[in-house]
Amino acid sequence: MLNKKVKVGIVGGTGYTGVELLRLLANHPNVEIVAVTSRGDAGLPVADMFPSLRGYINVVFSDPENTDLAECDVVFFATPHGVAMNQTPTLLLADTKVIDLAADFRLQDVVAFKKWYEMTHSCPDVLKEAVYGIPELNRDKIKSANVIANPGCYPTTVLLGLVPLLEQKLIDFSSPIIADAKSGVSGAGRKASVATLFAEASDNMKAYGLSGHRHHPEIDAQLKQLAGNELQFIFVPHLIPMIRGMLSTLYIKLADSAKNVDLQSLYEERYATEYFVDVLPQGVLPETRSVRGSNHLRIALQQQVNGYLTIVVVQDNLVKGAAGQAVQNMNVMFELDEKAGLDVVPLMP
C-alpha cells in the first residue's frame, strides 16, 4: 500500500454522482482531493453548492481549462457521456488513471456505442484496454487497469444477481432473462427537468424506456460474455418515488442441471468473501433502505413454479450503483483497503 495519499481529481462535481464521490472521499483515509472541476461554477466553494459538505470539503470548483489534472493519480469523470473519452488519452500519457462514471468505456462494441449514445468513439484503442469495473467480477483486471468503465446502475444489480448461475451454467437460455428493474429518481441526475420535478415524480410511478434503454446493450453484452452463450434479455426499467434505491426483480428459467443444486448455498459461497455483497437468508426479502447510503448490495432468491427462479437485488443506485463502486474500484487499483471510505452504516430509517 502506498504510504502517501492518492491524489484525486473529479471532473464534473455538480451532479449526484459527483457530490456522492465527495461524500465518500471526504472521510477516506488515503485520499487527497486535489481538484473538482465545473465549467459553470468555477470559483464557487463546493460546500456553498452542497451545504451538507460544510466542514468536510474545502475545495473550490475550478475551471477545467485551468486545472492540471495530470498531477492527479486518478481522475473520476462524473460527467455527461463523451467527456471522459476525449480527455483520457492525455491523462494516460501522464500516468494518471481514469475512472469513468459515464458510459464512454462500457460498450466494447463501438458500433453499438454510436447507436446508443449518438457519438463516434474517439479512442477505440483505449477502449479496448478499459476494464468493466465490478470488483466482484473483475478484481484482478481492475488491479492493473488504467481505465475503468464504472458500470451503469442497473447493470450492477442484474449482473451480480446472475453471476453465480451464469458461472455454473444453470440458466436455460431457451427462455429470455427478464429484468424488471425499479430505480429511485436520483438516477435521472441533477439537471433541471420537468419530468423529474417533485410534483411530477412524487406519489407516482411509471415504466420507461421499453422500446430501448442504454443499459440494455450494456447488460446484454456482459451477460453474453459471462454466459459464453447467446441469450435473450428483456429489460423494463421503472421510475419509483424514492430519492435513492434500486431494486431489480429477475426472472430466469433454470437449466435441468440446476435441479440438484442448492442455489442458496451456491450464492452464499460465491459471495462469502465479498464484503459488499450480502446474500440474505432463505425467505428474507431485501428493502432498498437497508442499503441507503452504503455500498452494500443484497440478494434474495425464490424458487417459482415450473423451474423458474426469481432473484431480488437491491442497492443504493448512487453508491454501489455509481460513486461507491467507483471508489471501490479506486481502492482496488491503488491496493488500498477495499472498504476504505466505504464503511458507512446504511441510514435507517
Added chain:
Amino acid sequence: MLNKKVKVGIVGGTGYTGVELLRLLANHPNVEIVAVTSRGDAGLPVADMFPSLRGYINVVFSDPENTDLAECDVVFFATPHGVAMNQTPTLLLADTKVIDLAADFRLQDVVAFKKWYEMTHSCPDVLKEAVYGIPELNRDKIKSANVIANPGCYPTTVLLGLVPLLEQKLIDFSSPIIADAKSGVSGAGRKASVATLFAEASDNMKAYGLSGHRHHPEIDAQLKQLAGNELQFIFVPHLIPMIRGMLSTLYIKLADSAKNVDLQSLYEERYATEYFVDVLPQGVLPETRSVRGSNHLRIALQQQVNGYLTIVVVQDNLVKGAAGQAVQNMNVMFELDEKAGLDVVPLMP
C-alpha cells in the same frame, strides 16, 4: 332505471375502501346512504373521523348489532375477510344485494379458500351464485347477480391486461405468464402497523409475498377460466412509496398465431366501448397518477425480443382496484348509468 334512489349500506366504513366508497357515493345522483356501520366507532359522525367528508356525509357510524341492513337495496362489505359470508345469506333472504370488497366470494374453490384465508367457507351455496365483479368481463352476469365478489386490486390489472389475448388464444402457455406488480401503500389498509409507517415505507421499496400471495390463486383461477387451458402464473408484488396507484408489468410469450395480428388494434377494439379502460397509443406508457382518484385503467403494449410481449397496466388501487369497481358493479346491478358517481377527473399533479 329505478326512479327512487338506491338505498345503500356500508359495513365497515373506517378503512380505506370504506372511506373511498363514501367519497364516490357522496356525489352519486342515484344513491341514498342509509347506514355505515363500525363496531368500534358507533356513535361517531363519519365526518369526524374523515374531515374530508365534512359537508358531504352526515351519517353517524352505527353499531352493526342495531343496524337493520335488510332495509338496504344493496350492502357493501368493506370488512376483513370472513365477515361478508356470515351475513350474506340473511341479507339475500331480505332481497338485499351484496357487494363484497373482501375475498369471501372470490375463490370458487373452497379448499383453496380455506388454504389461503384460513377459514372454512360458511355458505358454499351462495358462493356458487356469486359473480366475479369485473364489468368489462362479466357485465351480463353482474346485471342479474345478487352477490358480487369485488376483485382484488392486483387481479383487476392482470386480468384486464390479458383478456384480449386470452379471448383470442394468442398466448403461448409453454412459458409462464409473469406479473411483476407494484402497489401504493394504501393497499395494505388503514390499520396500525409498523411495516407501513411513513418512516418505514417512505423512500423505500421491497418485493413481498414471493412465497405466496392471496391474489395468486385468485388470478390463477380466473386466467385458467378465461384461457380454457392450463397455464403457469408467476406473481411478484412490490410495495411502492405512493399513497395510491398500482402498476402491473406483464410478460407473456406470444403464440405463433399472434404473428400476423395487430395487437394494438386488437386491444383498442376490445375496449372501444369500455368507458373505464383506456388503451394508450403505441409508444405511450402510463403513469399511475394519470388515474389518481378515478376509476380509469390504462393499458400500453410493447413488443419484445423473441416473440415476447410486455403489457403495462395502471389503475388507482382504491378506485378501479376496489371501491370504484364496486360502485361500477352496483350501477350495473341496478341499471343505473355505469359512470354515475364515477365521473371524477383524475387529480394531477
Added chain:
Amino acid sequence: MLNKKVKVGIVGGTGYTGVELLRLLANHPNVEIVAVTSRGDAGLPVADMFPSLRGYINVVFSDPENTDLAECDVVFFATPHGVAMNQTPTLLLADTKVIDLAADFRLQDVVAFKKWYEMTHSCPDVLKEAVYGIPELNRDKIKSANVIANPGCYPTTVLLGLVPLLEQKLIDFSSPIIADAKSGVSGAGRKASVATLFAEASDNMKAYGLSGHRHHPEIDAQLKQLAGNELQFIFVPHLIPMIRGMLSTLYIKLADSAKNVDLQSLYEERYATEYFVDVLPQGVLPETRSVRGSNHLRIALQQQVNGYLTIVVVQDNLVKGAAGQAVQNMNVMFELDEKAGLDVVPLMP
C-alpha cells in the same frame, strides 16, 4: 343565469394552474372551453400532455397569435407575470372579462408592483378597476367586475384566517401579525428547475424568501385595507415535501376588546353561509389532505398565553389557492351556482 354556456379561453394551459383549471372546468355544467393557448405546444392535443384529461378535454393547444380570444366570454390567464396586463385592454374592448391568476392586478400600488415584479405596469387604469378576487371578501364587487386579480396562494390563507378579527377590530397592532406559512412544491410551478426536483425537494424542507417574498406586499396591502390601520406583518414561507397543500400558522396579539368575545362563534358566524370556508370545532386541527383537490379552506383557532391567538388555515394551493378560486370568481361574475364545477370531494387518503 345565462341559458347558454359561458365561453372560456385559457392562456397558458401547460402549467399547474392551467391544467387544474382544465380539471375543474372539464366537469363544469355551464362552461364551454373554446381555446387553450400555448406558444410552445401549439398543435398538441391537451390530453397528450396531460393524460389525466384523456376523454375529458378534447381541445388542442392553439398558438396565441392565431387564437381569437375576443370570442370568449371570459379568459383565464395562467401565465407568467406580465402577460395578462398586455392583453387585457384589448379583451375588455371586446366585452371579454379577464381573470388573471398571475400577479398583474394584485397590487394597486404600481410602484410596489415595479419593485417586486421588475416591470412597469402597462395599464394602470385597468388596474384601478380590477377587483381582488376572494369572493368571501368581495363578492359584490366581483359580480360586476370585468377584471379579477386572482389572489396569490399564501394571501388567501392569511386573509381568510384573519378577516373576522380584522372586521371586528380585535387585533392589537402593537405586535406584528406573524404568518408562518408552509406550501407544497406544486406552488413553485411546472417549470424545469433543479431546486424543485424530486431528489432535491423530497424528504427535505426549508424556509425561503425571508428577505422578501412577493406575497408579502400583497398580503400587507390587503391587511391594511381590511384593518383600516397601519400594522406590521412578518411572513415566512416554507417549502414542504407535498405535491399539493398549504398550511398557514398565524400568530396575533388580541386587542383588549377581544377579552369578552367568543372567537370560535365569531368565526363560525362570519363564515356560516360560506360554502368553501369551514371553521373546525374547537380543539380540532386541520390536515392539508382534508382539502386535497377541493376548493375548501379550513380554519382552527387556539388561544395562547398572554392574550395571543394562533390560527391554523389549510387549503389546496392549486384549488382555493389558485384555479378553484378563479372558477369560483367566474361563477360569481356570471351569476352561476358558486359551487358549479367545484363540488369535488377531497381525495383522502
Added chain:
Amino acid sequence: MLNKKVKVGIVGGTGYTGVELLRLLANHPNVEIVAVTSRGDAGLPVADMFPSLRGYINVVFSDPENTDLAECDVVFFATPHGVAMNQTPTLLLADTKVIDLAADFRLQDVVAFKKWYEMTHSCPDVLKEAVYGIPELNRDKIKSANVIANPGCYPTTVLLGLVPLLEQKLIDFSSPIIADAKSGVSGAGRKASVATLFAEASDNMKAYGLSGHRHHPEIDAQLKQLAGNELQFIFVPHLIPMIRGMLSTLYIKLADSAKNVDLQSLYEERYATEYFVDVLPQGVLPETRSVRGSNHLRIALQQQVNGYLTIVVVQDNLVKGAAGQAVQNMNVMFELDEKAGLDVVPLMP
C-alpha cells in the same frame, strides 16, 4: 482518555432512537456494545430486525430480566418515559452512568413532570443531580455527571437557536418567544399507529399539540433559566412528510440593547469552537437534508420589521435531536473525542 473501550448497554433497542444509537456506535472506535435489551424480541439477532445493521452489529436482543447492565460503563435508555427512572438508582450504585433519551430527567419540577407525563417521579434525589445534556450549554457539568437527561428533539433546536441572545440579554420579553417547529415523522417513534401510516402522513401536513405539548414545559424551564427572567413562550409543532429532519422557525422581539449588536458575528463567535453547530453566512437558509444522518445543527438569522428577529434552525431529529446528542454526551462524560462515532457526512441527496 481511557485506553480500554467503554462498555455500553442499550435498554430498548427496537425503536428509532435505539437503532440510531446502534448505527452510530457500530463505527465508534472506543465503544463495545455489551447488551441491547428488548422485552418483546429477546433472542432475536438485532440485525434480523434491522437488516441495515447486517455485518455491523452482531448482538442478540437480550431479556432485560437476564441482563446484567451493571457490567456496563454507561447505559442508554431508549425506552418509553418512566423506565429509566426506575432502573437508574440501582445502576448508579454499580458505578454505571445513565443517559436517558426519554423524559425522566428533563423536568426538574416534579409537579410539572407528574402533570405532563402522568406519573410520579420515582427518584427525585437522582433527578436533582441529573444534567440536561446539551454539551454546547453544559459541557462542564456533563463531564462529571452520572445521569444525563438527553433533551427532547424540539428543545435542542429552540435552545441552541436562542442561547447567544439569552446569554447577552438581547431579547425583549414583553413579547412572547414564538417557536413554529416542524418535524419529520420518525419523531413519532416506531410504534404501530394509524396516524403515522404512510398513507396518512404522506403528502399531508398538520399542526398538533396546540393545546399543550410535553416539550413546552421543558423548553420553557430551560429558557427561563438561561434568561434569568420570566418570559412567555408559544410553541406550535407541526408534522411534516419527511422521515427525518426538524426545522424550527423562531420569532423574537429584540431588546433595545440589541440595536448596535452585530448579531451574525455574535452567533458565529458563540459557536466558533462548537464542531456540531454551524452558523450559516448571512442570507443563506438551511435545508433539513443538509444535516441528514449527521449530528450537525445549522442556524440562520434574518432581521425582520419592527425590531423582530427570525432564527431558522435545522437538525436531524434522530441525531442531534436524540441519539447523536446522546453519543456526544457519552463522549464528553468519558473524555473521548467529542466527534468519535459522529463524524458522518450528511447524506445528500
